[in-house]
Amino acid sequence: MSWIISFLKSSIGRKLVMSLTGLFLVIFLVVHLIGNLQLLYSDGGESFNKYAYFMTNNPLIKASSFGLYFFILLHAIQGIIIALSNRHAKGSKYAVSTNANSTWASKNMALLGTLILAFLCIHMGDFWFRMKAGLLDMAAYDDIDYEVANLYDRVVYSFSQLWIVIIYLIGMVALALHLNHGFSSAFQTLGLNHKKYTPIIEGLGKTFSILVPLAFAIIPVFIYFTK
Amino acid sequence: MSNIKLESNVPEGPLAEKWTKYRGSMNLVAPNNKRRIDVIVVGTGLAGASAAATLGELGYNVHVFTFHDSPRRAHSIAAQGGINAAKNYQNDGDSVYRLFYDTIKGGDYRSREANVHRLAEASTDIIDQCVAQGVPFAREYGGLLANRSFGGVQVSRTFYARGQTGQQLLIGAYQALSRQVATGKVKLYNRHEMLDLVKVDGKARGIITRNLLTGKLERFAAHCVVLATGGYGNVFYLSTNAMGSNVSAGWRAVRKGALMANPCFTQIHPTCIPVSGEYQSKLTLMSESLRNDGRVWVPKKAEDAAAIREGRMKGNDIAEEDRDYYLERRYPAFGNLVPRDVASRAAKTACDEGNGVAPTGLAVFLDFAAAIERYGKAEAYSLGLGDNVSDAKIRELGEKVVEQKYGNLFEMYEKITGENPYKNPMKIFPAVHYTMGGLWVDYNLETNVSGLFALGEANFSDHGANRLGASALMQGLADGYFVIPYTIGQFLSKEIRTPKIKNDSPEFMAAEKAVQERLDKLLNIKGNQSVESFHRRLGKYMWEYCGMARNAEGLNKGIKLIQALREEFYKDVFIPGAADEYNPELEKATRVADFLELGEVMMRDALNREESCGGHFREEYKTEDGEARRNDEDFTYVAAWEWDEENNINLHKEQLEFNNVELKTRSYK
Amino acid sequence: MNLQLKIWRQKNAESKGYFETYKVEATEHMSFLEMLDVLNEQLIQEKKEPVVFEHDCREGICGACSMVINGQPHGPMAATTTCQLHMRHFKNGQTITIEPFRAKAFPILKDLSVDRSSFDSIIQSGGYISVNTGQAPDGNSIPIEKDLAGKAFDAATCIGCGACVAACPNGSAMLFTSAKVSHLGLLPQGEVEHKRRVKNMVEQMDKEGFGMCSNTKACEAECPKEISVENIARLNRNYMNSILTGE
Structure with missing residues (x-):
């Protein structure tokens, strides 16, 4: 088994972990976005609250959410380790810095990742933690015989505050830039580079990196202005 | 003058069988003995890297030295065109004999028959070896190796890897060497420069090196020493050689008793980018293959040439009838494809007559307009565009074809000159490129100093008075892969009882001390002129008096000028920094000091050789229409020069015998 | 001026x-x-x-x-x-x-001079084809597709200057290493010991203290020989293949 450890410790192995966890998180973003778009329904939050209940109580989803937490942590910790070791490998920086040979985002993935991580802490502290800790009001609906946490109320409350909306916007800009490089980069790390298909992957990545964070960003803005 | 007898040691028997028979009957060193024998190889170009790798594979303990940071930087890397081999893959009548004959004739009958034939025999193995190593030679659609033709021959035998053949071959040899370094059979010393040869009891037993980072002098001992240290073209200051290329290893050997053979045989390459100013540090070659499609010309009228020089006119402004395509005019049979020496001299003549086209007066045009039109028309035809194609379209199509063939060269030209060679004719001028002369060696590639071998451009043996294109790579690799691994055994088989050579014997200590004194002497001059300025002046003298055309008066004058310059150097050179640090100026100083001695010997050699042959053109010895006139009766010999302990320069001769080819006058008319 | x-x-x-x-x-x-x-x-x-x-x-x-x-x-x-x-x-x-x-x-x-011998160490760890002088079969005995030879050549044009490492914000040598792996691995002659070569060269590269590739592609942009990051992707997959399927 020592080969697995030495593989995971090799430079390419480490990058492979970043790539696979990153791609998993990309898929998660899609799932998360689809659920959250229910916040834009004008049903007083009923469907969203039921969805939130389902997501936190279904055993299968509960189990996979542990996987998610693990991958987020792995992606973050591995990312930090790589960034530190890369900084060490570079030694000192040049007196003149230039973006002539690469994009700003590609060179600042660690910074963007840290911003996203900070955003995630605020985001989860505000919603996930309150829900798990039972700090939310409960809501009852006719078609079910149990009460569910009224996460919707909390969301509306949070997004009625301008500073939180701004934090979300910053978080989504960071996410967009992170994805802008990360999406196609993950494929390159997996060794998938082909004259025919790479331009398609790159196009898809750029589109994804704009549309998904934009859709996420619409939610707080929409709620701030409408509720 | 020492009593030196130059024995070529060419084996008996018919020419075509000499090498095979000799190889089959020569003395061998058993594997268990090889393990106990140390070999020093200096230089990691094609010859050095291939020799070190192969000797390591055979089981010798090899110590290989380069002054570069990595073996891969050796100047073999810059060879563009290709490598010849008598494979006859094209079914066009090539054979080992034909390659042998072309090389002897191209060298104007001043090389040793047996050596050249062996080179031609080895050529085919080289290609196989390089392919197996992964050298990505050009291929046809069927997957087999492609060939192209090169100046001076009538068959297509040149293998190539785009315009970077030297690079690819050197990387092949470098990789083979790296593999041996990894096994521990070869120990690599980078950034070590050889500053002296050490002889013990008359045999070459080691070298003194300077660690170029720390300045530390070190003594390395071995059973024999192999020099593969390249040519000395940089004696001209401006040449196509790399800035670091130097003669010092070879020259130190000469100062320890080895002989410098035919030093005046210098190849001036006709197609280089002309000098643009006083600050110029080196010249850049444009591959000879350009002459396949380019037409060389100068304006007929001196006033047109003057107008171009002053920038009032451009090449394209000169009407067709006012152009002198002088190669086509003078040599109708070969035209623009005459051998290098002939093309170079013709360019010089054109410029001497006042028709040069660069501000310095020293350049001729190499024009692709005709080729662009020809290719454009052919392309239009094959695209089925009919007869009503506009000239602009034809040009566009033609430029595309030319770009496919020579794109990287055109790009390089534009980078350096800032001019677009598709639109305006290129300006070219000859430049020093290769030195056929070198250390005298016998058939075993051993110099007259026992146990000292010389390979590749560092020896004199295969190219006579002029080298054919794509033959330098062939010789370097033949010597390293296929000759020295055998012939070194002739010497080493007698050394199997010799214990490990000690590097603290009195001879080693004395040599180290002498090097230290030499360095201290240079540093303590503390004069006012830079090393570079002396080198430039030396180069000017060499080019002026020992360049494309030489005469007795100029050579005599040149010798005096060099002697005076040498004296001035030791009085007034200024070298900043110290001996015990990374000091490139000190490195340059030791090299230039050696060039200052070599330069004089070259002029002596040129003065002594009262004939014109190959790259050596004496103005006194020419035919009525200005062509070279060889003197076979008096000069069919190798001139091997000794610099003795009293600083006398003495001539020794090895008579050349031609039993298989008839000596003829080269004619390209 | x-x-x-x-x-x-x-x-x-x-x-x-x-x-x-x-x-x-x-x-x-x-x-x-x-x-x-x-x-x-x-x-x-x-x-x-x-x-x-x-x-x-x-x-x-x-x-x-x-x-x-x-x-x-x-x-x-x-x-x-x-x-x-x-x-x-x-x-x-x-x-x-x-x-x-x-x-x-x-x-x-x-001053402006740096020590790049770490590149030599990477080559020594496997950047060659193991063939002794004299062992080679005839050059034309192994036909190689023209385009493939061209691809191998493109990778082989690396001049070992180290601009890729210098340009990389991580000081990574992936472009250099991958160019050599591609040059040799694409050719049938080099395929035989390909897995071993890839593994050893990557390990040596890591040992020399180069950073990890984060796909900024600065290397490709600064490479004087325009060597493509396609080679890096190839190295990634070759390395995984070498580890996962090698003995």
Whole structure:
């Protein structure tokens, strides 16, 4: 088994972990976005609250959410380790810095990742933690015989505050830039580079990196202005 | 003058069988003995890297030295065109004999028959070896190796890897060497420069090196020493050689008793980018293959040439009838494809007559307009565009074809000159490129100093008075892969009882001390002129008096000028920094000091050789229409020069015998 | 043209470096290195120590030049080494900052000269085909598809200058290593020991202290021989294949 450890410790192995966890998180973003778009329904939050209940109580989803937490942590910790070791490998920086040979985002993935991580802490502290800790009001609906946490109320409350909306916007800009490089980069790390298909992957990545964070960003803005 | 007898040691028997028979009957060193024998190889170009790798594979303990940071930087890397081999893959009548004959004739009958034939025999193995190593030679659609033709021959035998053949071959040899370094059979010393040869009891037993980072002098001992240290073209200051290329290893050997053979045989390459100013540090070659499609010309009228020089006119402004395509005019049979020496001299003549086209007066045009039109028309035809194609379209199509063939060269030209060679004719001028002369060696590639071998451009043996294109790579690799691994055994088989050579014997200590004194002497001059300025002046003298055309008066004058310059150097050179640090100026100083001695010997050699042959053109010895006139009766010999302990320069001769080819006058008319 | 040069000076590997400013007069026909020659001649005339910089062939193929010009290895022109860069691309009165290549695996030796022998170590760890002299079959016995030979050639044009490492914010040598792995691995001759080669070379690269690739593609942009990051993807998949399917 020592080969697995030495593989995971090799430079390419480490990058492979970043790539696979990153791609998993990309898929998660899609799932998360689809659920959250229910916040834009004008049903007083009923469907969203039921969805939130389902997501936190279904055993299968509960189990996979542990996987998610693990991958987020792995992606973050591995990312930090790589960034530190890369900084060490570079030694000192040049007196003149230039973006002539690469994009700003590609060179600042660690910074963007840290911003996203900070955003995630605020985001989860505000919603996930309150829900798990039972700090939310409960809501009852006719078609079910149990009460569910009224996460919707909390969301509306949070997004009625301008500073939180701004934090979300910053978080989504960071996410967009992170994805802008990360999406196609993950494929390159997996060794998938082909004259025919790479331009398609790159196009898809750029589109994804704009549309998904934009859709996420619409939610707080929409709620701030409408509720 | 020492009593030196130059024995070529060419084996008996018919020419075509000499090498095979000799190889089959020569003395061998058993594997268990090889393990106990140390070999020093200096230089990691094609010859050095291939020799070190192969000797390591055979089981010798090899110590290989380069002054570069990595073996891969050796100047073999810059060879563009290709490598010849008598494979006859094209079914066009090539054979080992034909390659042998072309090389002897191209060298104007001043090389040793047996050596050249062996080179031609080895050529085919080289290609196989390089392919197996992964050298990505050009291929046809069927997957087999492609060939192209090169100046001076009538068959297509040149293998190539785009315009970077030297690079690819050197990387092949470098990789083979790296593999041996990894096994521990070869120990690599980078950034070590050889500053002296050490002889013990008359045999070459080691070298003194300077660690170029720390300045530390070190003594390395071995059973024999192999020099593969390249040519000395940089004696001209401006040449196509790399800035670091130097003669010092070879020259130190000469100062320890080895002989410098035919030093005046210098190849001036006709197609280089002309000098643009006083600050110029080196010249850049444009591959000879350009002459396949380019037409060389100068304006007929001196006033047109003057107008171009002053920038009032451009090449394209000169009407067709006012152009002198002088190669086509003078040599109708070969035209623009005459051998290098002939093309170079013709360019010089054109410029001497006042028709040069660069501000310095020293350049001729190499024009692709005709080729662009020809290719454009052919392309239009094959695209089925009919007869009503506009000239602009034809040009566009033609430029595309030319770009496919020579794109990287055109790009390089534009980078350096800032001019677009598709639109305006290129300006070219000859430049020093290769030195056929070198250390005298016998058939075993051993110099007259026992146990000292010389390979590749560092020896004199295969190219006579002029080298054919794509033959330098062939010789370097033949010597390293296929000759020295055998012939070194002739010497080493007698050394199997010799214990490990000690590097603290009195001879080693004395040599180290002498090097230290030499360095201290240079540093303590503390004069006012830079090393570079002396080198430039030396180069000017060499080019002026020992360049494309030489005469007795100029050579005599040149010798005096060099002697005076040498004296001035030791009085007034200024070298900043110290001996015990990374000091490139000190490195340059030791090299230039050696060039200052070599330069004089070259002029002596040129003065002594009262004939014109190959790259050596004496103005006194020419035919009525200005062509070279060889003197076979008096000069069919190798001139091997000794610099003795009293600083006398003495001539020794090895008579050349031609039993298989008839000596003829080269004619390209 | 008059130029102001801000040049990194450093006595040796141990000492601390600093920038020093010089004025130099150049012409637009000079190469960048010839402009530095002029500066050095000037310094020698003033009995000062000239700037140490590595250079040799001055025709873009030996890979010796190792300086960063205004933040870019080999300067602002694409596909051009420093020695082939000419002053006509700079403006009169311009200030040019010149630094050595920077990466932990390329320690500075003096001024603008760095130690790139870590590249040699990577090649020694497997960047070759194991064939002794004399063992080769006829050159035409192994037909190779023309395009494949071309691809191998494109990777093989690497001049080992290290601009890829210098340009990389992580000091990664993936482009260099992958170019060699691709050159040899694409050819049938090199396929036999491909897995072993890939594994050993990557391990050696990691050992030498190069950073990890984060796909910024700065290497590709600065490579004077325009070697593609496609090779890096190939190395990634070859390495995984070598580890996962190798014995």
